[in-house]
Amino acid sequence: MINVGVLGATGAVGQRFVQLLANHPWFRLTTLTASDRSAGKRYQDVVNWRLDVPFPEDVGSLVVEPTNVSAVSDLDIVFSALPADIATTLETDIAAAGVGVCSNASSHRMDCNVPLVVPEVNPDHLGLIDVQRDKGTDGFIVANPNCSTIVLCLSLAPLMPFGFSNLTVATMQAISGAGFQGIPAMEIYDNVVPYIGSEEEKMENEPLKIMGSFDGAEVRNAPFQVSASCHRVPVIDGHTMAVWADTKAPVADVIEAYRTYTPPISGLPHLPSESVHYTDEPNRPQPRLDRNRGGGMTVSVGRMREGLRYVAMGHNTIRGAAGASVLNAELIVSKKYV
Amino acid sequence: MINVGVLGATGAVGQRFVQLLANHPWFRLTTLTASDRSAGKRYQDVVNWRLDVPFPEDVGSLVVEPTNVSAVSDLDIVFSALPADIATTLETDIAAAGVGVCSNASSHRMDCNVPLVVPEVNPDHLGLIDVQRDKGTDGFIVANPNCSTIVLCLSLAPLMPFGFSNLTVATMQAISGAGFQGIPAMEIYDNVVPYIGSEEEKMENEPLKIMGSFDGAEVRNAPFQVSASCHRVPVIDGHTMAVWADTKAPVADVIEAYRTYTPPISGLPHLPSESVHYTDEPNRPQPRLDRNRGGGMTVSVGRMREGLRYVAMGHNTIRGAAGASVLNAELIVSKKYV
Amino acid sequence: MINVGVLGATGAVGQRFVQLLANHPWFRLTTLTASDRSAGKRYQDVVNWRLDVPFPEDVGSLVVEPTNVSAVSDLDIVFSALPADIATTLETDIAAAGVGVCSNASSHRMDCNVPLVVPEVNPDHLGLIDVQRDKGTDGFIVANPNCSTIVLCLSLAPLMPFGFSNLTVATMQAISGAGFQGIPAMEIYDNVVPYIGSEEEKMENEPLKIMGSFDGAEVRNAPFQVSASCHRVPVIDGHTMAVWADTKAPVADVIEAYRTYTPPISGLPHLPSESVHYTDEPNRPQPRLDRNRGGGMTVSVGRMREGLRYVAMGHNTIRGAAGASVLNAELIVSKKYV
Amino acid sequence: MINVGVLGATGAVGQRFVQLLANHPWFRLTTLTASDRSAGKRYQDVVNWRLDVPFPEDVGSLVVEPTNVSAVSDLDIVFSALPADIATTLETDIAAAGVGVCSNASSHRMDCNVPLVVPEVNPDHLGLIDVQRDKGTDGFIVANPNCSTIVLCLSLAPLMPFGFSNLTVATMQAISGAGFQGIPAMEIYDNVVPYIGSEEEKMENEPLKIMGSFDGAEVRNAPFQVSASCHRVPVIDGHTMAVWADTKAPVADVIEAYRTYTPPISGLPHLPSESVHYTDEPNRPQPRLDRNRGGGMTVSVGRMREGLRYVAMGHNTIRGAAGASVLNAELIVSKKYV
Known part of the structure; x- marks a missing residue:
């Protein structure tokens, strides 16, 4: 078992981490950190559990640690649900x-x-973990993208061969x-807010890095461009997006590619039976x-039609956040980086 | 005063017609039609008024007529809130x-x-009214577009000079x-439905006719193309849309055009002080x-940015439906067609 | 294994029955009925699955039967999600x-x-099953109460000893x-509807029968009275209710009774670890x-305070409908009536 | 014209005050106060107008004052939308x-x-204004009740003669x-929160004072008791409540009393044509x-039935807050206290 912890375990993404890690087959969740005023108390006494899945009782008695290096320095992997301003220095x-x-x-996504x-x-x-380690540290940082970016990139995976x-x-x-x-x-009630800071x-930059090519030393950005318009709607969980891709591929061929898509990885506990469901x-x-x-963890895609147009949707705090990090960690372990 | 009526006065759009016509300075609302089972009863006794504006009491005592030609043949103008299957023959x-x-x-929008x-x-x-009348009838049909099309077209009006x-x-x-x-x-609650039949x-065809050129005899479609993806969100009134227009116009110039836009018409009771508000x-x-x-009646536009991208929003059952027809009728009267 | 079926398997409650029975340890779900136009087709081809839990794939290939006696006459138990007008004769x-x-x-609730x-x-x-059987039939009808009544009655269970x-x-x-x-x-969006037909x-009559005494031959109604006001609010699942009970019991004693409440039954697959959670x-x-x-399946209770007042809440289509029937069936089997 | 101002003019209730006072026939709105960081700027530049009625443009250029005594000491009447902790001393x-x-x-409601x-x-x-003035001040404080209390008390007004x-x-x-x-x-989305601090x-205490008797010197509380359970539901504006009143009056008589109810005051600009609509x-x-x-400004009542039970509903930020204060001020002026 690999010892893991969660930085910022009481927030929305932090609770999702706890949900996904509480009974993980490979990871033992031993450390939860939060703000100083929560430190020293049991997790069940400080968390305001607001997920619609039951609270994982056996994690409740963990004593919350303050969010600093020493609290997690004995762990193998730590999951970060920190706000960006705190994460910048602390994760490093x-x-x-x-x-x-x-x-x-x-x-650190664009580092x-x-x-x-x-x-x-x-x-x-x-492979960039090796680049990081070549600079003299055993540890490393692996980032997952923004929630909307993840849904977009997974929805594009079966389309990549067509260009x-x-x-x-x-969105x-x-x-x-x-x-x-x-x-x-x-x-937001009875409303749409057509702006998300x-x-x-993020949606215009992160996909270029993710779909870029890695030569063993650095990542070269993919050569396409993204134009995004992001909107908040009155939905609790799940980001929906209308996508237009500038491709000449016939719709029927594309749909067939979605139906037959299999990812290049396998055997990870949080890898769903279908990464992309058409x-x-x-x-x-x-x-x-x-x-x-x-x-x-599955991104759903539908309404593929001339244009080329389609609609994609995925769970933003599971596949788009905590689940993304956990799946990354599982991949890291399976690749023997830990 | 011009005598007017409403076909299908009890539904969502029909009620909006009644709201807008109840105290109209040019029009006298004398006739309301509905299904046969409502005919013969007072409007206030058959309508389930569901607008969040007060019921116009003085219209309440009008006796509802059946929806047929003879019920409205003495009127100058009739407003149709009929479903398409009934409207096809009856409006003709x-x-x-x-x-x-x-x-x-x-x-009849695309006739x-x-x-x-x-x-x-x-x-x-x-001017197509004259073409219709040349075929031997005094009456005529003037259509307003689909609700989303109207919001889109108004949002494009200040952009037309740029091409x-x-x-x-x-949407x-x-x-x-x-x-x-x-x-x-x-x-629809806590949901998005990415399809509207x-x-x-409609959004891909109607704008080409509306923005087409009329030579006195027929309309030639505008030469651009529209690619639409339509979605229902949990909002009661108001269609929001993200628009990308393939133009090279600088953003600052475009914004200035929106600020200074004035429509080519004036003096109509339901023409708002701003048709497009930036x-x-x-x-x-x-x-x-x-x-x-x-x-x-005002379409609001914002977030104009490189791309060229912007967000538009308008009230779908007022500007996008009943108000559109009423404004058309006011234009018709001001142009002396009635 | 006991062979069971669901009458009216495509509706909201019918789908919940299918969800709960698909992998039941005691029951084998062999028969699903629906309207004549669905009969003869596979369940997965006619149901518009709208629950937020995954569709139980292995049930999908069952061929839907018409809703009549012969479709279910070979079963041991059938669950009815029929509308009342159809249920009256057919269940008999x-x-x-x-x-x-x-x-x-x-x-048949009040029969x-x-x-x-x-x-x-x-x-x-x-025991009324025996009364039914004494009249010469092997079959029987057991009803579960209205969804709100169930939540109310369970919330009252720990209070009954106080009177x-x-x-x-x-509600x-x-x-x-x-x-x-x-x-x-x-x-219902942005609204409350203060009336449910x-x-x-139902809330005023059903509890008197449920909490009445059974002497082996008939049920004598409980001697209290219920005054209910029922309201619909914009919530997808879960009925909440404010309850006042005319009792002199001290609040602290009542809370202790809720904490220590255990039901008089045990060992049923759908009996939750807590029937009432305080x-x-x-x-x-x-x-x-x-x-x-x-x-x-758990009813949650809180805010017990002088009055005696409290708030209760339960899942209306699980504990309040399909789950109630399934738990009844489990009790029936455990009592050897089947 | 009477010069008035609003304390705390940028919040939810403050904006309602501005809406109601912007074109008032008796009052001239000359002063708006807000926090120190807004002071010195124009109202239109600091307010985030979030009402669904248009912003009153002619008030927009008023320069916001800091919230203190000197900012309003020249006014005849000031309306307070302050939080309670600030209001306690400052209003005095x-x-x-x-x-x-x-x-x-x-x-100061219960002072x-x-x-x-x-x-x-x-x-x-x-008349308590005179009591305040007997203590040596020209100014005075008049409070309006909590939003829910107002709806409740108005809904009870026609019932008072029955006792x-x-x-x-x-609620x-x-x-x-x-x-x-x-x-x-x-x-709150897809939810009910059964607690409001x-x-x-407030609902249990304030009505006793409001419906109490005033002998020229002090108010003696009314002799009834209120037991309230308060819940938040996903509705933007409008508090709905189910009410049970312990009276022996026949339902038909009560309904007739609601139909024929007229309040003991008249001639105030914000007094609606019906204070209570049945x-x-x-x-x-x-x-x-x-x-x-x-x-x-109208409270709506319906569903009067045996019990005696009914449902009442009123706009919480208009009748239940800003409109209540404005109507109080109009009454004060009509009674010549100002």
């Missing part, structure tokens, strides 16, 4: 202390030595993406009905 | 009986002799667009906060 | 054919020979209670966070 | 400076010399009651359809 320090950091924070990984799409980018030059994407994103306190009800920039139903995917497919 | 028959029909139904009008965009297309070749649009449409009974709560086809606020327009601007 | 005929009917329909059972509350009422003379209850009920098509989004009557948190129970407790 | 100081304070804050007024219910309690000894009330309250930022969307205590429709009142009745 933790990696320097010899710990593997699987981070959901945006701080040239940090792999930005979606396991089904660019597992080879983990495309430009992407246009309009309809869930409120959980902003955390438990992030969006007042008066702001920094989201469009549906023929004319009015799907829908977040409320499809977000829990594959335990929240 | 009513026009043949000498009555002007301002229709929100989709039945070559029927003007499909957004008053600010193509008022000259009303564009392709449009990409993703986030309100539930009222499907009528009072149209969408079960279990289908025939909506994408907002600098980074997270607007929003349906709940902006849909009632200009009494629901 | 099926029982006459020798099949045990566990019904969620309201048709004097039909036990109206909440297993934790009045398991002894199953009470009058109950006042105000806040979920939209799923009206079925998938039951409530238009325009009716026949609901108050929470000290000041703002719980909440439907979104607590409805899935115990797989949807 | 402003009254001492000779200004009439009409307060929506809870700070024995401060009238707690619903104009239709206890206009005579304004009642106990009230039981369960379903709107999210706007907690202010623009008060409730995270993740907390201090709300039950509806026969079986499923009304509903917040979305009825909250704007009488410009948001």
Whole structure:
């Protein structure tokens, strides 16, 4: 068993980490960190559990640690659900202390030595761990992309063999993406908010790195462009997006590629039976009905039509955040980096 | 005063017609039609008034007529909130009986002799009334576009001088667009439905006619193309859409054009002080906060940025339906067609 | 294994039955019935699966039967998710054919020979099966109460030893209670509807029978009175209710009774580890966070305070409908009636 | 014209004050206060206008003042939308400076010399202004009740002649009651929260003072008791409540009393044509359809039935807050206290 911990375990993404790690077959969850005022108390006494799955009772008695290097320096892997401003320095320090950091924070995603990984799409980018280690540390940082980027990239995986030059994407994103306190009800109920800070920039930059090529030393960005418009809608979980890809591939061939798609990896506990599920139903995917497919790890795609246009949807706090980091960690372990 | 009536006065759009016509300065609302089982009863006794504005009491005592030609043959103008299957024949028959029909139904929108009008965009297309009359009838049919098309076309009006070749649009449409009974709560609550029957086809065809050129005899379609993806979101009123226009115009010039835009018409009771309102606020327009601007007749536009990308929003059952027909009728009267 | 079927398997409650029975340890789900137009087709081809749990694939290939006696006459137990108007005659005929009917329909709940059972509350009422059989049939009908009644009665179970003379209850009920098509989004979004047809009557009558005494021949109604006010709120699943009970019991004693409550039955697959969960948190129970407790079979109670007042909440389509019938069937089997 | 101002003009209730006062026939709105960081800027530059009615443009250029005594000491009346902790001292100081304070804050509601007024219910309690003035100040404080209390008291006004000894009330309250930022969307969407801090205590105490008798010197509490259970539901505006009143009056007589009810005051600009509207429709009142009745100043009542039970609903930020204070001020002026 590999000893793991969660940095920032009481927030929306932190709770998802705890949910996914509580009974993990490979990982033993031994450490939960939170703010100083929670430190020293039992997790069950400080967390305001707000997921609609039951609280994992056996984790409840863990005593919460303060969020610093020494709290996690004995672990093999630590999962970071920290806000970006805190993550920037702390994740670097933790990696320097010899710990593997699987981070959901945006701080280091675009660092040239940090792999930005979606396991089904660019597992080879983990080779950047060696680049990091060549600089003299045992630890490392591996980042997962922004929630919307992950859904987009997985939805593009079966399309990659056909090639495309430009992407246009309009998102309809869930409120959980902003955390438990992030969006007042008066702001989003009976409403659409057509702006999410920094989201469009992330969707326009991160896919180029993820789908870029790695030559053993560095990642060269993929040559396409993304134009994104990001919107918040009154949905609890599940980011939906309309995608246009500038490709000449025939629709029928593309649909067949989605049906027969298999990812280049296998055997990981959180790898769902289908990473990308294609549906023929004319009015799907829908977040409320499809977000829990594959335990929240499957991205659903439908409405493939001339244009080339389609609709993609995935669970933003599972596949798009905590589950992404956990799957990255599983890939890291299976590749013997830990 | 011009005598007018409403066909299908009890439904969602029908009630909006009644709201807008109850105290109209030019029109006297004398006739309301509904299904046979409502005919013969007072409007207030058969309508299930579900708008969030007060019921116009003085219309309540009107006795509902059956929906047929003779019920409206004495009127100058009749507004049609009929379903398309009923409208197809009945509107033709009513026009043949000498009555002007301002229709929100989709039945005749693409008929070559029927003007499909957004008053600010193509008022000259009303010339097709003469073409209709040349065929021997005093009456006529004038259609307004689909709700999403209207919001799109108005949002494009200030952009037309710059030219564009392709449009990409993703909509986030309100539930009222499907009528009072149209969408079960279990289908749309905490959900997005990425499909609205025939909506994408309408958005891809109607704008080409509206923005086409009229030479006195026929309309030649505009030469651009539209690619639409239409989605229903949990919002009561107000269609929001992300638009990409393939133009080389600089963003600053475009924004200036929106700020200084004035439509080519004036002096109509339901023409708002701004047909298109441009907002600098980074997270607007929003349906709940902006849909009632200009009494629901103003389309709000914001987030103009490189791409060229922007967000547009308008009230779907006022500007996008009943208000559109009423404004068309006001234009018709001001142009002396009635 | 006991062979079972579901009458009306495509609706909201029918789908819940299928979910709960698909992998049941005691029951083999062999028969699904629906309307004539679905009969003869595979279940997966006719059902519009709208639950947020995955479709049970191995049931999908069952060929749907028409809803009549012969379709189910070989079964041991059939679960009825039929509308009341169809259930009235058909359930009687099926029982006459020798099949045990566990019904969620309201048709026979108040029949004097039909036990109206909440297993934790009045398991002894199953003795009415013998009364039914004394009249010459092998089959029988056992009803479960209305969804709100079940939540109320379970919430009262720990209170029964203290006694009470009058109950006042105000409900806040979920939209799923009206079925998938039951409530238009325009009716309930951003709204409360303070009326649910026949609901108050059910809540005022059914508890008196359930909590009545059974002497081996008939049930004598309990001597208290219920005054209910029923309201629909914009919640997908989970009925919440404020309850006032006219008792002199001290609050602290009552809370202790809730904490230590154990039901008089045990060993049934769908009996949750807690039938009634008492929470000290000041703002719980909440439907979104607590409805899935115990797989949807636990009723949550909180805010016990002077008055005597408290708040109760339970999952209306699991504990309040399909799960109630399944638990009844498990009790019936454990009592050797089948 | 009477010069008035608003304390705390940028919040949810403050904006409602501005909406109602912008074009008031008796009052000239000259002063708006807010926090120090907004002071010195134009109102339109600091307010994030979030009402669904248009921003009153002519008020926008008012320069915001800091929230202190000197900012308002020249006014005749000031309206307070301050939080209770700030209001406690500041309102007292402003009254001492000779200004009439009409307060929506809870700070002084239960002070024995401060009238707690619903104009239709206890206009005579304004006599406590004289008691305040006998203590040597020209200014005064007049409070309006909590939002739920106001709806309850107005709904009881037609019932008062029949008498009642106990009230039981369960509320379903709107999210706007907690202010623009008060409730995270993740907390209330698809949910009910069965607790609102201090709300039950207010509903249980304030009505006794409001409906108490004033002998020219002090108010003696009314002799009935209230037992309240307060719940938040996903509704934007409009508090709905189920009420049980312990009275022996026949339902038909009570309904007749509601139909014929007229308040003891008249001629005030914000007094609606009906203070209490009784509806026969079986499923009304509903917040979305009825909250704007009488410009948001009418309380709607329906479903009167044996028990005695009924449902009441009113707009919580208009009739229940800002409109209540404005109507109080109008009553004060009409009674020549200013």
